[in-house]
Amino acid sequence: MSDNKTAKQTVIENGTEFEGVMRSQCPVVVSGQVRGEVSAPALTLTNEGSVQGKIKVKELKSQGSLGGEIDAESVELSGSVSENTVIRSAALEVKLQESGGNRLQVSFGNCELQVGDPSKKSKSESHGNAKKEHSAPETVAVN
Amino acid sequence: MADYSREAVLDRSKKGESLERADLRDVVLSQADLESANLRRADLEGVNFEEANLRNANLSNANLRDAYLANADLQGANMQKADLEGANLQGANLQDADLSRANLEGATLERANLSGARLNYAQMEAANLGGASLQGVQLANADLRDAYVGGADFSNANLNGADLAKANFEEAILAGADLRDSNLRSAKLNATVMTGAKLHGCELDVDSLVEVVAEWVDLSASGSGEKTSGGTLAEQYQAMRSGAGQSPSGSGQGKRFFGQGDVLRNAALEFGDKSEVEIESRFENCSISLGTGAVLRLGKHGVMQGCQVVGFGEIDIQGEFKENGKGPGIVGPKRVTVRKDGIMSGSVQQPPTMTEFAFEHGCVLRLKIQK
Numbered sequence: 001m002s003d004n005k006t007a008k009q010t011v012i013e014n015g016t017e018f019e020g021v022m023r024s025q026c027p028v029v030v031s032g033q034v035r036g037e038v039s040a041p042a043l044t045l046t047n048e049g050s051v052q053g054k055i056k057v058k059e060l061k062s063q064g065s066l067g068g069e070i071d072a073e074s075v076e077l078s079g080s081v082s083e084n085t086v087i088r089s090a091a092l093e094v095k096l097q098e099s100g101g102n103r104l105q106v107s108f109g110n111c112e113l114q115v116g117d118p119s120k121k122s123k124s125e126s127h128g129n130a131k132k133e134h135s136a137p138e139t140v141a142v143n
Numbered sequence: 144m145a146d147y148s149r150e151a152v153l154d155r156s157k158k159g160e161s162l163e164r165a166d167l168r169d170v171v172l173s174q175a176d177l178e179s180a181n182l183r184r185a186d187l188e189g190v191n192f193e194e195a196n197l198r199n200a201n202l203s204n205a206n207l208r209d210a211y212l213a214n215a216d217l218q219g220a221n222m223q224k225a226d227l228e229g230a231n232l233q234g235a236n237l238q239d240a241d242l243s244r245a246n247l248e249g250a251t252l253e254r255a256n257l258s259g260a261r262l263n264y265a266q267m268e269a270a271n272l273g274g275a276s277l278q279g280v281q282l283a284n285a286d287l288r289d290a291y292v293g294g295a296d297f298s299n300a301n302l303n304g305a306d307l308a309k310a311n312f313e314e315a316i317l318a319g320a321d322l323r324d325s326n327l328r329s330a331k332l333n334a335t336v337m338t339g340a341k342l343h344g345c346e347l348d349v350d351s352l353v354e355v356v357a358e359w360v361d362l363s364a365s366g367s368g369e370k371t372s373g374g375t376l377a378e379q380y381q382a383m384r385s386g387a388g389q390s391p392s393g394s395g396q397g398k399r400f401f402g403q404g405d406v407l408r409n410a411a412l413e414f415g416d417k418s419e420v421e422i423e424s425r426f427e428n429c430s431i432s433l434g435t436g437a438v439l440r441l442g443k444h445g446v447m448q449g450c451q452v453v454g455f456g457e458i459d460i461q462g463e464f465k466e467n468g469k470g471p472g473i474v475g476p477k478r479v480t481v482r483k484d485g486i487m488s489g490s491v492q493q494p495p496t497m498t499e500f501a502f503e504h505g506c507v508l509r510l511k512i513q514k
Contacts, residue, residue, distance in 0.1 A: 015164070033163075074504075083514070094502040096480075107497050108512040116507035118486060 010040070014048045028057075030064070047079060060089075067109075075115075083109035090116060145170045156180040173211075243281075263496050281495040301495055323366055324435065327351070341366040342380065344416075344435075352377040364416050364434050365454075401426075403444045414439070414456075426450050428467070433458075436477075443484055452476070455494060460485040460506075471513060481506040 008026040012018055016032035027042035030049035038051060042059040045051060049064035060072040067082025075089045092115040094106050146165045147155065153175055155162055161181040168186055173193040177200055184204045191211045198216050203223040207230050214234045225245045232252045239259040247267045258278040265285045272292040277300050284304040291311045299319040307322075311331045319339040327347035337357040343364045357376055362383040363369040374382075398419045401407065405424035414420050416434035423442040428449040433439060433456030441447060445462035451470060452458060457478040466472030466489030473479060475494040481487045483505035490511035491498060502508065 017161075017163075091504050092502050092506070092508065093504045094500050096478075096499060096501045106500055108493070108500065108514070110514050111512050113502075113508045113510040113512070115502070115510075116505070118488065118507045118509060 012049070014046075027059075045079065052082065078105045080107045081109060081111050083111070085109065085111040086114070087111070088114045092116075149175070152177075261495065283494075283496045303496075321366055323364075339368070343383065347380075349377050349381060352380060365413075365432070401445075422447070422462070433476075441485075447472075460487055462486070463488075465489060481508065 010024045010026050010028045012028070012030045012032040012034055014031040018032065019035045021037040022028070022034065022039070024040040026040070027044065028038060028040040029044045029046070030051055031046045032049065034051045035053055037054040039056045041057065043051070043055060043057045043061070045062040045064035045066060047063040051064070052067040054068055055070045055072070058073045060070065060074070061076045063079045065080050065082060066077070067085045070085065070087045070089070072087075072089045074091045075087060075093070077092065077094045081087070092113065096105055145167050147162070147167065147170065149170055149172060152162065152167060152170060152172065156177050162185055163181050163183045164185060165182070166186045167190055168188050171191050172195055173191045175192070175195045177195055177197050179199045180197070181201045182205055183201045185202075186206045187210055188206050189209045190207070192215045193211055194214045195212075196216050197220055199219040200217070201221045202225050203221050205222070205225045207225055207227045209229045210227065210231070212230055212232045212235050215232070216236045217240050218236050218238045220237070220240045222240055222242045222245050225242070227250050228246050228248045230247070230250045232250060232255050234253070235255045237255055237257045237260050240257075241261045242265055243261050244264045245262070245266070247265055247270050249269045250267070251271045252275050253271055254274045255272070256276045257280050258276050259280065261281045262285050263281050263283045265282070267285055267287045267290055269289045270287070272290060272295050274294045275292070276296050278296055278298045280297065280300045282300060282302045282305050285302070286306045287310050288306050289309045292315050293311055293313045294315060296316045297320045298316055300317070301321045302325050303321050303323050305325045307325055307327045307330050309329045312335045313331050313333040314335065316336045317340050318336050320337075321341045322345045323341050324344040325346070327345060329348065330351065332351045333354045335355050337355050337360055339359065339361060340357065341361045343362055343366065355376060359370040360376060360379070361367070361369055362379060399414065399421070401422045401424040403423040406427070407424060407429055408427045409429065411430045413432040414434060414437045417436040418434060420437070420439045421442055422440065422445040424445060426447045429447070431439070431450060431452045433452060433454030435455045437454065437456035438459065439452060439456060440459045441462040441464060443461045447462075447464045449465070449467035451466070451472055451474065453474040455475055455477050457480070458473060458476050459480045459482070461482040461484055463486040464472060465486070471492040472489035473491045475492065476498050477494070478499040478501070479491055480501040481503065483503040485503070486507040488509040490513060492513045
């Protein structure tokens, strides 16, 4: 990966509100507020940042407030996830906060997470010493 | 100088335009119609909102220090993490409002209606809640030290884990309230009604129970409504503290292991507080109850299919958890961790205090999270 490409960033600063469609070929950093559609190779939300809408990115890192319909290859989450959010991703990482009095790293509203491919990893069929009555589980529904 | 005049505020609110982060200090907004207004992170320090209509308004993270909100209508408002230190909310309607993690230190909430409101982790030290209606309120882990709550109605409120030390509860109603793991040390309980209150793990001065009015209380760990009988309330409480009065579900401390190759179907299992359970077997259509602080580890060979796990425990999934779609597979957990090889397919119904989630890179999720 070229350093020049990664050096350029689209930055939405704290205090800036953006509403509409944003398509960028550079990584996007949001400290302000975005409502609408974001498509970029990478999106980073600082703890002040908020993006609500449709997000299509390769890499998403959020410490802020996130909501809507999210498609990504990898997601790292902290901060908060709004109501009625759907996250579709090949990989998701949420860590527990180890320091401070409050251990809640992410707060989730009513939301849906579709992460990874269940058909590749299902353990049900290969369960050790599985007897005849252990019928293979039904396929996991993928929305 | 404020960002907007009163007229401009009302105009923007009427048009549905955001007032987020606006500086509105010194603006008089008494009797203003600000229903559903977006005032998130706004600076409202000392603002006069007397009798204002703020129904369903978004006041999350707003600065409302010393604001005057007497008789304001805040029903359904979002006031998460708002700073209301020293604010006056006397007679305000806060029904079903969300004040989770809000700072209400020294605030006046006398005769306010807080029924159904969420105040989990709220800071309410030295607040005045005299005569307030708090039926069914969520106050889990809230800090109410030194608060005055005389004559307030906490019927069926959730005060689990709350710090109520030195609070004055005289003539308050705590009937059916969940006080498990709360701290009532040095609290005044004169003529406090506690019939049906859940007191397992509650720290209090035994002498103060003499003043309490209660036909029965629930001392079970599960808080399932088991009635105490025999002896005075103080004797029953002391028996619970020494362990003799615990229900079987509360005495199951210890470790359980279900090995690889075993199959368990249609079973109902109860694991007590702080117990540890490790499952490498296959569980089908089982109903599992976890006590507070219990840990259930689904090992890498473990499979739970069509099962339901209920309780404020910690669930660690390295194997596969798959519900049958009939209801949330996990209800009220303190923490859910899905490890890198883990698979979780189903839904999690969070407790009022919200679940701590951890997902490792590589896990597979088809997960619905319900608030």
